Amino acid sequence: MKTLILENALNHLLSTHQVDISPLEGKTIRLSLQDFPLDVYFICTNNRFFVVTNSDVTDVEITLTMSAFADLLKQAKLHDMLRQDKIIIHGDVKTAQLLVDILQQLDFDFEEVLSQWTGDIIAHQAGKVVSHLKSSDRPISAFKDKIAAILINPKVVK
Amino acid sequence: MDNTTHFGFKDVATQDKQGMVRSVFDSVANKYDLMNDVLSFGAHRLWKHYTIAMANVKTGDKILDIAGGTGDLARAFATKVGNTGQVVLSDINAAMLNEGRKNLINKGVIGVEFVQLSGEQIPFADNSFDCVSIAFGLRNVTDKDQCIREMYRVLKPGGCMLILEFSKTDIVPLEKFYDFYSFNVMPKLGKFIANDEESYQYLAESIRKHPDQETLKKMVLDAGFGLCEYHNLSGGIVALHKGIKTQ
Incomplete structure (x- = not known):
């Protein structure tokens, strides 16, 4: 995939x-x-x-x-x-x-690329996850934590 | 030289297979889409969607869809290649090709060309297409190696071949359910919906006779493709082989 x-x-x-x-x-x-x-x-x-x-x-x-x-x-x-x-x-x-x-030469707008398949809302949420990963020393653990947080309560994830 | 081949679990004369396959598809053509939806629980739409996504097709490309039947792939390809591209929907069976033509017209798809052809003798020049696909058709071809060689020949250097076909699952519980479903339920559904039990018995048998993932990958590489990868779908019930004609 x-x-x-x-x-x-x-x-x-x-x-x-x-x-x-x-x-x-x-x-x-x-x-x-x-x-x-x-x-x-x-x-x-x-x-x-x-x-x-x-x-x-x-x-x-x-x-x-x-x-x-x-x-x-x-x-x-x-x-x-x-x-x-x-x-x-x-x-x-x-x-x-x-x-x-x-x-x-490419402008990597992650959310723009993703939104082709997922629509704007999901792409924006994923963009927030990526931003969080960028600021983390342990990206895989941070990714798991962020996904878990979104699944448990998407409203409180900022 | 062995002059027999398989038709489902039966051994038949090689020259007879094509006619026998034609009879199957003549019989099921007008109920083909409905039966696909019923028998696969709609999953064939996802498998085809995945195939289109894997095709790496862009605006202006030339696409040949072999055994394209009712035109599911051709319709999606036509959207991808746009007005500057070209999509050829082909099938050896006139009844299936007519169903494809009707489907595409009813769905407002214009510009697709229709050609009745055998995958073993593709009537196009070398290096003609950016992508050649065959979905649920290869197992019905008498000489599969020849068909793959022909797909290789008509692809441009750097072109991409896609084979979507039933394959072998290695998930034991799924395999048991799948065997029971294929040999006991599918033919009965065929009888009930399409009034044709035999054709759906053939479908189940032909799937079991089709080469598994690794064997088909080797056939693709032996035909000249520089690279081949396969992707199992639904636990390997279906596999998508993607070959690239490297330069």
Whole structure:
């Protein structure tokens, strides 16, 4: 399910921002988050991204934490993050840089993307959960706590 | 060389299977949608919805839906590709294709093209489509490997193939219920609603003869697809195989 959500969200953002992804055509990029259960491959082909959980071929493997990933999306420089050991790259660094350049052209409005499938109210609630996660040191526990709180009494969750 | 194939649990001459499958669908065509809803408790709509979401289709794409029957997938694809795209709804069975045409017209869907074709010999040029789908059709095809090879051939490099089909559940309690339901309830419902018990007996048998998830994945990779993943739905009763024609 996570590949489905990622694939749809990413391609939606690419089409709404009219980003040219042709420099990555034919490339396969593995992205692993160290502190979140996400280990996926982005395959750029036919002018879109496919997101899958397995691939025999990989051009570059990128390993980083969730907060480092968030920094990358917020225009952090790849070489600075490499120097600070916030990101590990195996393989073609140029391909990794191209992916980062593309991601940095996108405006990640999480609620806007989610609202396509869930409607505005649920997307807004989910956005509040994400905000809470961003400010937490233990995101998975914080996520569980937040979901439990919403399910028990959605009105008091601010 | 073995000149027989299976038709449900029966062994039949290879050249006879296509005609026998045609008889089944001639018989059930006008009650097909109703029976799908009844037999799957409406779940087929969710399975197809998931398939569309997994298709990674965008505005302007060219889509071929094989064994598209009454047009559920074609209708959703037509919305996704918009006026600049193209959707071809195909089926080997004229009665099913006519039901599809009627359905789409009744639902106000225009622009879908209709082609009667066999999945084993697709009459389109190489590298023609961004996405090729077949939903609940592959198990009725006599030479499944040839059908998958044809889907590969007509896909553009980077194109995506989707096979939605009944598969094998490995959840034991569900398997027991499913076996009882398939062989005892489904044919009776077929008799009661569509006045056709035999066709629904064939449906249950053909599902059991269809390759399981891993076997079908290997068939997809053997056909040339660079990548194939499958997603079990409803505990594996149905599986969606997604193949990508990598460059």
